[in-house]
Amino acid sequence: DVKVTQSSRYLVKRTGEKVFLECVQDMDHENMFWYRQDPGLGLRLIYFSYDVKMKEKGDIPEGYSVSREKKERFSLILESASTNQTSMYLCASTMQGAVGNTEAFFGQGTRLTVV
Amino acid sequence: AQSVTQPDIHITVSEGASLELRCNYSYGATPYLFWYVQSPGQGLQLLLKYFSGDTLVQGIKGFEAEFKRSQSSFNLRKPSVHWSDAAEYFCAVAPNTDKLIFGTGTRLQVFP
Numbered sequence: 537d538v539k540v541t542q543s544s545r546y547l548v549k550r551t552g553e554k555v556f557l558e559c560v561q562d563m564d565h566e567n568m569f570w571y572r573q574d575p576g577l578g579l580r581l582i583y584f585s586y587d588v589k590m591k592e593k594g595d596i597p598e599g600y601s602v603s604r605e606k607k608e609r610f611s612l613i614l615e616s617a618s619t620n621q622t623s624m625y626l627c628a629s630t631m632q633g634a635v636g637n638t639e640a641f642f643g644q645g646t647r648l649t650v651v
Numbered sequence: 652a653q654s655v656t657q658p659d660i661h662i663t664v665s666e667g668a669s670l671e672l673r674c675n676y677s678y679g680a681t682p683y684l685f686w687y688v689q690s691p692g693q694g695l696q697l698l699l700k701y702f703s704g705d706t707l708v709q710g711i712k713g714f715e716a717e718f719k720r721s722q723s724s725f726n727l728r729k730p731s732v733h734w735s736d737a738a739e740y741f742c743a744v745a746p747n748t749d750k751l752i753f754g755t756g757t758r759l760q761v762f763p
Binding site: 578579584594639642644645 | 692693695696700752754755756
């Protein structure tokens with residue numbers, strides 16, 4: 537059974553903290569993505585990666601960075617958490633190639649609250 | 652810029668009734684089109700996808716969707732809704748890269 541695993545389901549952090557959200561996939565997928573999901577806004581792409589040590593900005597990268605040191609792991613980093621980063625964060629992965637040819641597999645999400 | 656519009660934020664139907672969720676996209680060519688479902692507390696699961704060919708595609712859980720090029724639409728349908736279909740539904744497009752662009756979602760509520 538294919539799987540994308542996010543390390544935490546729920547996180548509560550304080551303003552100004554550095555926050556790490558971890559995502560691991562066991563499908564040997566090349567592409568990995570981080571989205572945030574907010575009511576009424578759907579899913580918005582933060583960053584994505586096509587390969588190890590490669591990253592591309594999505595639509596809302598401000599305040600975030602990412603790390604991909606190994607193929608199976610893609611980390612989202614909030615350098616200095618702020619309350620407007622309170623959200624649901626979803627990780628996804630796909631095989632290489634046009635994403636239209638493949639299915640995106642999603643983790644269960646991490647609900648982050650910044651207080 | 653590519654975009655996806657789901658005009659209905661919230662839909663309520665009775666169990667056994669038919670369902671249609673609307674999706675319109677904005678893109679110069681025909682993109683790849685998807686419908687995903689998110690059950691409460693879960694990640695997203697692919698319901699169906701359209702690449703080319705037959706404009707009526709069948710998916711899992713009894714869902715189908717029809718691509719209409721003239722209307723730039725990809726509406727999701729189900730002839731008879733079950734209570735377990737209550738969830739949030741997202742339409743998505745993949746223009747020509749390895750990115751998925753999502754709509755804002757439609758929350759479906761099912762009454763017994």
